[in-house]
Amino acid sequence: MPHQEKKLMFAVFLTVLFGFAGFSLPYPVFSPMFLKPELGFLDPSVPEQHRTILLGIAMALYPIGQFIGAPFLGRWSDRIGRRPVLLTSLFGAGASYVITAIGVASGSLTLVLVGRFVSGLCEGNMAIAQSVASDISTTESKVRNFGLITVAINVGWIIGPLLGGFLSDPAIHPSFNVALPFFFAAGMFAINLLVVYVTLRIPGYARRRGKGAETEVAPAVPARRSVWATLIDRDLLPAFSVTFFSYIAVYIFFVFFGVYLVQTQNVSSSYLGMAAAIISIPLIAAGLLVDRSQKRFGLVGVGALGHLFLAIGLITFLLPDDLIWIFVPMSLAAFGIAWCEVTTSLFISNAAGAHEQGQALGVYRSVHVLAEAIAVLIGGVLAGIAATAPFFLGFVCAMICVAGILTWVRLRLRASSAVAPDI
Numbered sequence: 001m002p003h004q005e006k007k008l009m010f011a012v013f014l015t016v017l018f019g020f021a022g023f024s025l026p027y028p029v030f031s032p033m034f035l036k037p038e039l040g041f042l043d044p045s046v047p048e049q050h051r052t053i054l055l056g057i058a059m060a061l062y063p064i065g066q067f068i069g070a071p072f073l074g075r076w077s078d079r080i081g082r083r084p085v086l087l088t089s090l091f092g093a094g095a096s097y098v099i100t101a102i103g104v105a106s107g108s109l110t111l112v113l114v115g116r117f118v119s120g121l122c123e124g125n126m127a128i129a130q131s132v133a134s135d136i137s138t139t140e141s142k143v144r145n146f147g148l149i150t151v152a153i154n155v156g157w158i159i160g161p162l163l164g165g166f167l168s169d170p171a172i173h174p175s176f177n178v179a180l181p182f183f184f185a186a187g188m189f190a191i192n193l194l195v196v197y198v199t200l201r202i203p204g205y206a207r208r209r210g211k212g213a214e215t216e217v218a219p220a221v222p223a224r225r226s227v228w229a230t231l232i233d234r235d236l237l238p239a240f241s242v243t244f245f246s247y248i249a250v251y252i253f254f255v256f257f258g259v260y261l262v263q264t265q266n267v268s269s270s271y272l273g274m275a276a277a278i279i280s281i282p283l284i285a286a287g288l289l290v291d292r293s294q295k296r297f298g299l300v301g302v303g304a305l306g307h308l309f310l311a312i313g314l315i316t317f318l319l320p321d322d323l324i325w326i327f328v329p330m331s332l333a334a335f336g337i338a339w340c341e342v343t344t345s346l347f348i349s350n351a352a353g354a355h356e357q358g359q360a361l362g363v364y365r366s367v368h369v370l371a372e373a374i375a376v377l378i379g380g381v382l383a384g385i386a387a388t389a390p391f392f393l394g395f396v397c398a399m400i401c402v403a404g405i406l407t408w409v410r411l412r413l414r415a416s417s418a419v420a421p422d423i
Helices: 003-024 026-035 049-080 082-106 108-123 125-134 142-167 180-199 227-231 235-265 269-316 328-350 354-385 389-414
Strands: 207-210 213-216
Touching: 003 082, 003 125, 003 142, 003 180, 026 049, 026 142, 026 235, 026 269, 049 082, 049 108, 049 125, 049 227, 049 235, 049 354, 082 108, 082 125, 125 142, 125 328, 125 354, 142 180, 142 269, 142 328, 180 389, 227 354, 235 269, 235 328, 235 354, 235 389, 269 328, 269 389, 328 354, 354 389
Parallel strands: none
Antiparallel strands: 207 213
């Protein structure tokens, strides 16, 4: 990898890592905070079924914010440049974590909900990070660079739950509390903003000078069509459809394995943080292996296999009674998730024009987070009915993706489309 590409990928890697660390940080904090009456965040008279619904709402506001923000941040980055839009969104994300921390510390459900929504609105910057990776990648390095983004996502899944689980647990240190991880996350975004400001200069972009400063501006041919036109594009719509069902399955696993363990095993937040960190090992391994696997099975083959692994992991997660053995199906699901993340994003990027990578990947992010919002809202209702119910929904969605990917391939081959790079 050329030196300049490595430098830019470092900024991309850090943005994605910190973004997903902040995104995953609440999971070990919110489940006990909402579900355990003795912690006092919600009134003890609130029944468990209502608690799971409120937990689902708190989780869903983040992806709802991303759903609104991602396509517009991506579109603006196509028009005015990746760097200024990314810097602005990072500043807003850091401020939103301060709002969330104050809400948690003061016991204000309203501030927590507002903070999570604004955080999601600003963290549509994931689409910009993926667009930068697409801008700087060659045909040979694109799968590897998108694989590195998946590694960053899953390293974030180590850092976030660990911070959330351990910094919120006063049993580990008396000064730790449930608000501390959110203040820490705000500091992480401040560091990320500084790194992006210093390192992110994208070759191939025109430059304009003003008052002694250089700013990145977009390529000469900006995206012209609407977000809706991108969504329903016949080359992109099959991939958007697979993405929707894929991320319902992914977030059923990520969100509700903690809820399930609290409901059935009464585990602590620190245990959930440790569990999330352990399953990040197969997540990272899969991200590092995706380039080699794609050369052997093709991108579509890797996508189908990834969703099959996820489906099997989701349904077998319900079988073990021992807390040790649950890590076997969890690891299988995690390995599959990494391949799901890489392949769905590459299906979109490869099918989109070079001039609208930001918009196409922004729509991808919106479809992603819409699926997440639906997963946590429906999952919250299902978890109030039966702890196992969300996992059956996730299994069905993952199998829909296996069938959808393989059907999409047959249709594209039948239409004699130019799919050689994708398969």
